[in-house]
Amino acid sequence: MKYYLVAGEASGDLHGANLMKALKERDEQAEFRFFGGDLMQAEGGTLVKHYADMAFMGFIEVVLNLNAILKNLKFCKADIAAWQPDVLILIDFPGFNLKIAEFAKNNNLLVCYYISPKVWAWNQKRVLKIKRIVDHLFCILPFEVDFYKAWGMEVDYVGNPLLDAVAAFKPDENFIINNKLPPKKIIALLPGSRKQEISRLLPEMLGVTDQFPNHQFVIAGAPSFTEDYYRQFIIGKDIPVLFNATYDLLNNADAAIVASGTATLETALFNVPQVVVYKGHPVSIGIARLVVKIKFISLVNLIMDKLVVKELIQQDCATENITAELDKIIDNKNYRSRMMGDYDELDVKMGTPGASAKTAALIIKYATKK
Template identity: 75%
Template sequence: MKYYLVAGEASGDMHGANLMKALKALDPDAEFRFFGGDLMLAEGGTLVKHYREMAYMGFVEVIANLPAILKNIKQCKQDIHSWQPDVLILIDIPGFNLKIAAYAQTIGLKVNYYISPKVWAWNQKRVLKIKKVVNHLFCILPFEVDFYKTWGMDVDYVGNPLLDAIAAFKPDPDFLQQHQLIGKKIIALLPGSRKQEISNLLPDMISIAERFPEHQFVIAGAPSFKQDYYDQFLNGENIPVLFDATYNLLSHAHAAVVASGTATLETALFHVPQVVVYKGNTLTIAIARMLVKLNFISLVNLIMNKGVVKELIQEDCTTARISEEVDLLINNKEHRQKVLTDYAELDIRMGQPGASAKTAALIVKYAANK
């Protein structure tokens, strides 16, 4: 069959690639065309648009880039219409993908939505739109099934694809030696994959390095950027930027400072104590605080429904506060152990790998029964 996938950021690219691999196992002659990234491209098929040209987050940022976003939506609709896929798979990014879902319904194309929009966070009435334009919704967070039930919607819980990615990861035994990281404990800096995240967060992350001279700081570089982009923030600091090595970095890290997003859950699943940071446009954050009805922003805390990891948002995201929390994680044994104990409970809640295979099997089954 012909599969059209739409992913709009680094995590969606990873999940899309794993899903494509699982689909090929069930449908060896599968053809793929997609909005996505390098990982999906490595699985084969045609990349129509790279996510680095469409990753905007925040109310103000989206408004500022509205012409580009509308152009991307138009291109996606036209490309789907020309290619005539058998199966449409939308991955996260609801602002973009729900418009594509609505269009798909007008041309009689069934919509498979992988990784539920986070409608439980704000404006829950968007579920009514999802019910109207999505045929099959595949959820990856345990609490989402009950949430959708309260709205009279049956969804498929498939487990979390991060477990697949981590289970498939094979550590590089020469990693530390290759990058000259032997001798000091590592503090990993994960500033995100979008330009605005990196520019907002990386300066504060880097600024704490001088307070911990006994540790080696290492930045996880986003695949869509190169070294020279990071150099502008380093100001001569001896902090390596490693690309395509995040899991190797996390498998050796003693602690981490992590931009809120998928990476917080990945860091927890590698059992690395972390502080979660986020800083955005002042107006965007003000609007979010009015609209979002959540006690936490990190996936770790949301899944556990308690403050497992410290979240430093906006005005709290400072050199002093980040340093204070990192100091607790590396020097306060009791505090560190409490985080690790909570991580062990998180492992149990997350369940076993297999999300990609389960989702692929359901997509193929639903397509055969259409």
């Protein structure tokens, strides 16, 4: 069968790649065409557009880049129409993908949506649109099933694909030596995968480094950027930037400072104590605070429904606050132990790997019944 996938950010590229691998195991004739990234490209098929040209985060950022977004939408619709896939697989990225879903549904294509849009966070009435334009929705967070049921929508709960990625990870036993790192405990810096995130968060993260001389700080570089891009922020500091090694970095880290997003859950799954940070355009944050109806921003806290990891948002995302929290994570044994105990509970809630395999099997089942 012909599968067209649309992923618009780094996490979508990761989950898309694992899903493609699972689809190939079940469908020897699988053909892929996609919007995605390097990981999806490594699975074969045709990369139409890289997510690095698509990821705009925040209300104001979207407005400022509206022309580019509209061009990408037009191009994506035309490409899907020309290729005529057996099934369209949309991965998260709702601002873009819900528009593609509506187009595809109007053109009688089977629409599968992998990783539910976070409609439970704000403007919940969007569920009604999803019911109309999405044929099959695959959810990865346990509480989403009851949420959609309350709106009269049946969904498939497949578990969380991050568990697949972590389970498939093969650690580099010589990570420290291969990267010429000194014999110090490591603090991982994960400033995100979007330019807006990195430019706002990395300077605050780097501001804490002088306060922890006994630790080695290491930046997890996003694959869509070069080392030169990061070097503008770390002039005069001996801080390496490692690409395509985030899991190895977390596997060796004593603590982490993490941009809010998928990486907060990945960090928890590697049992690394963390502080979560986020800083956006002031107007975007102001709008978000008016419309978003959730208590937390990090996936760890949302899934646990309590404050497990500290969230430093906007004006609170300042070097002195990050330093204070990092100090507690490293030196306060009781504080660190509590967080690790909560991580154990999180592991139980998350369940077992297999999301990619379950989703692939269901997509093939639904596509063959079409």
